[in-house]
Amino acid sequence: MPDYIMIVLLLVSIAILALLVVVLMHSFRNFRRFEDALLHIKDDLMQEISNRNREFREELDAKLDRLRDSQTNMFDANRVYTQKALTAMSKDTQDALHNFLRHTSDGMEKIRSGVDEKLTSIQMSNVKKLDEMQKVVDEKLEKTLETRLQKSFEAVSTQLESVNRGLGEMKTVAQSVGSLSRILSGSKSRGILGEVQLGQIIEDMLPSQLYDREVPTKNGSTARVEYAVKLPGTEENQHVYLPIDAKFPLETYERLLDCYESGEDVETARKALYARVKAFAKDIRDKYVSPPETTHFAVMFLPTEGLYAEIAREAAFFDGLRQDGIIIAGPTTLSAMLNSLQLGFKTLQIQKGAADIEKTLGAVKKEFGNFETVLAKAHQRITQAGTEIENLVGTRTRAINRSLREVQIYTGDDSRQLLGLADENDG
Numbered sequence: 262m263p264d265y266i267m268i269v270l271l272l273v274s275i276a277i278l279a280l281l282v283v284v285l286m287h288s289f290r291n292f293r294r295f296e297d298a299l300l301h302i303k304d305d306l307m308q309e310i311s312n313r314n315r316e317f318r319e320e321l322d323a324k325l326d327r328l329r330d331s332q333t334n335m336f337d338a339n340r341v342y343t344q345k346a347l348t349a350m351s352k353d354t355q356d357a358l359h360n361f362l363r364h365t366s367d368g369m370e371k372i373r374s375g376v377d378e379k380l381t382s383i384q385m386s387n388v389k390k391l392d393e394m395q396k397v398v399d400e401k402l403e404k405t406l407e408t409r410l411q412k413s414f415e416a417v418s419t420q421l422e423s424v425n426r427g428l429g430e431m432k433t434v435a436q437s438v439g440s441l442s443r444i445l446s447g448s449k450s451r452g453i454l455g456e457v458q459l460g461q462i463i464e465d466m467l468p469s470q471l472y473d474r475e476v477p478t479k480n481g482s483t484a485r486v487e488y489a490v491k492l493p494g495t496e497e498n499q500h501v502y503l504p505i506d507a508k509f510p511l512e513t514y515e516r517l518l519d520c521y522e523s524g525e526d527v528e529t530a531r532k533a534l535y536a537r538v539k540a541f542a543k544d545i546r547d548k549y550v551s552p553p554e555t556t557h558f559a560v561m562f563l564p565t566e567g568l569y570a571e572i573a574r575e576a577a578f579f580d581g582l583r584q585d586g587i588i589i590a591g592p593t594t595l596s597a598m599l600n601s602l603q604l605g606f607k608t609l610q611i612q613k614g615a616a617d618i619e620k621t622l623g624a625v626k627k628e629f630g631n632f633e634t635v636l637a638k639a640h641q642r643i644t645q646a647g648t649e650i651e652n653l654v655g656t657r658t659r660a661i662n663r664s665l666r667e668v669q670i671y672t673g674d675d676s677r678q679l680l681g682l683a684d685e686n687d688g
Contacts, residue, residue, distance in 0.1 A: 455507030455564040456487050462592060463488050463505070466599040471606065478502045479551040486549045490602065492556065504549035504559040505595075510537040514568050534571065535578055542587035550586055558586040560598070566591050 463472055467490065475485045489502040517530040538561075545559050561582075563569045569591025573579050582589060590598060 455509040455562065458564045458592065459488060459505065459507040459562045459595075462595055463490075463599065466596060467603060471603075473502070476502070478504050478549045478555045480554065482548065482551075484548040486559075489549075489555075490599075492602075493606075495553075501553065502555045504545065504555055505562055506545050506549065506559065507562040507564060508538070508541040508545075509564055510534060510541070510568075513537045514571070517571065531571075531575075535575065538572055538589075539578075539582070542582050542585060546586050558583075558588055560588050560590050560595070562595055563589060563591050566593060569594065 460474070470491075472488055472490045474488055476489050477483065477485050478489055486502075486504040486506055488505045490505065491500040492503055493499075494501050513530070513534040517527070517534050520527045520530040542561055545561055549555065550557070550559050563572065569589065572589050573591075579589060
């Protein structure tokens, strides 16, 4: 490109820039003048608003003063009127009260005179009646006293006879207690008593299918535990035995009770009882505890609450037996334990039923999915058949009608027989 063209373009660019600068400066001066005008208008508006507010405030103050004066005059007039009305009402009330008191005093005097006369008459009548009642009461008291004395002597005689019979019965009871003591002196008899009580509690608390009686719980051993509760095993249709055996150290316990009464050698008797119970615990653990056929622990049943409380009071000894795999239980504790087991069995059955229900619902869901697929296919086929029928009824029918448009309609009654169709009235 020639140089003079470049120079011309450069000069034109400079001229355009100068023109833009001039335009921008002119616009800036116009903007400043516009801003000054706006500020001036703002000041005028603020002055006008201030003047209007001052005039409105003055007018409002004047109206409030007039209203205050009007209310004050009205209150003064009402106060004067109220005072006059209260004065008149007070005078009327005092007059009415004086008249009422005068009439009431006269009436009360008459009533007092009548009451005094009636009271005098009633007093005289009561004195006469009291004298008569005193005579009757005295006669009845004499008869009643004689009758009651006679009955009391008869009752005392009867009670003495009852006391004599009671003494004879007490002798019989004492002989029976002696016989019971002789029976319980044998360890086998005490064991039978504990076993009977244990069986009664278990049979009352659990159904027969949840426990076995006199069953060996240890492989290769002939020792049979008195009762064994069936707990759910790790696999289905398997169970684990919880051995429960009754023990009754009666002699050592009675020796401890005697020491409590005399206050001598209590600790020695208590240690002897603990040693006896510990020996029982070892015997139960060695004979009946055999995991995994049984639980890792067994239950020693003590047939009396007092004996159980005596063992449970020594927390260290009680916990030591538990750590060795023997749980001590009295009648109440065993009932609570069996109740908890029964609730556990019910919960397990509910969980098993819930699992079966869940499986059934899963199978239903699967079959419903298959049914949905088959139903969708059937719907598709029915829709397709409907479309074809619609085409057949619409398109084909119109085509046949167009073809037969020029044919006359047969007017005879045997049209159906001609076409080989069954009559509408047949069958």
